[in-house]
Amino acid sequence: MDAKYISHIELHEVAHSFVMNEEEVLLFNDLNLLLSRGSAYAITGPSGAGKSSLLMLMSGLEQPSQGRVSASFEGQHTGMQDVREHIGFIFQQFHLLPELSALANVALPLKLRGVKDAEAKAKSWLAKVGLGHRLTHKPKQLSGGEQQRVAIARALVFEPGFIFADEPTGNLDAKSAADVADILFSCCKENGAGLVLVTHSDALAARAEHVFRLANGACHVEK
Template sequence: MNTEIALERVSHFFDTTNGRISLFNDLSLTFNGGQTHAIVGPSGVGKSSLLSLSAGLESPRKGTISFKLEGRELTITQLRKHSGFVFQQFHLLPELDALSNVALPLKLSGDQNAYEIAKDWLEKVSLGDRAGHRPAQLSGGEQQRVAIARAFATQPAFVFADEPTGNLDAATSSMITDLMFEFAHESKAALIVVTHSNALAVRAHNCFALSPSGIEEAK
């Protein structure tokens, strides 16, 4: 899939009562489609903010960010229609069962086959027998697998994941990583992951290390 997110001389900061907190300055970076990208670095350097900017969820204080799909410039609204999200805290709706959580973005996009597609994706993450269970009835690893199924079910061009294995044990983390990278490879989506996990980061095509002094490509 021919996709691209390009950040040009982006700076981001927050103003507080105690002064300005600067996260990064004049950062230029490109995420290409069909590849996996890991963003690593110590806490507090702005990894999650960089992910939010790249996903169009925030606007940079300075600089520009462009989003392209098949050579066509995307608006923020169009970008979100082509994006999937995986969060550390899962963000599943507690009142919905697993099937309905996966089906929700498909239903919102008007897909008449939302539940059939959602059922298929639950089978892919080995949770077909848990389709009728609500999040509170699922383990952390099971909830994260539902979140991954939801993110990829719409066949997005971009998938953004913020510490997707942060709360999971080593074995479950490995399984979650395998699923995300397998689905990204199959769909040719651009997968962009913020992580503290070296085991996850080394799997990515590109690894970008963010620090107070800037960003560099780690591999």
């Protein structure tokens, strides 16, 4: 399935909970949300509201306690398992492989897909995020902002239909956070990808076209 045909991700009456001390804790209930490719969404709310859990459900990395999450392509609905390989995820902790260079980290998703010119495409994406001069450096030789740029390049290198980012600027200083945000939004726009991010930053959330605020088990669409 080609990612370019993925047009929407939809949540249908989704609820999610977990068990703590033998008691069920409800994070949110009865969510009905639509994500469209090419648009940017921010998920905000207080700590413990379930922002990261919602992101994991939207991306198909976890299953909801109730309801369902589906994707649309060519007018047909399908389960998230059918489109998972066409979705990119950016973690707050970067999750780069420490023994690999920046180039090897970015090329890896392509090599796993059998793409023959993986390194050439990886070089191109590292240049796009301003790291064309750091190809051979390993993560420990890069700053936090540079590591996050590598993570962005790795997530976008296979041209996914949607990018999901969990606090992508949460571990960065103000200057690095602003630079990473600029790169993330511009690269997703250039690629026509949908962007969904969790953030505590009001400034970052304001850059998204739509804001979902989670609080007290409900999701409020603020714009």
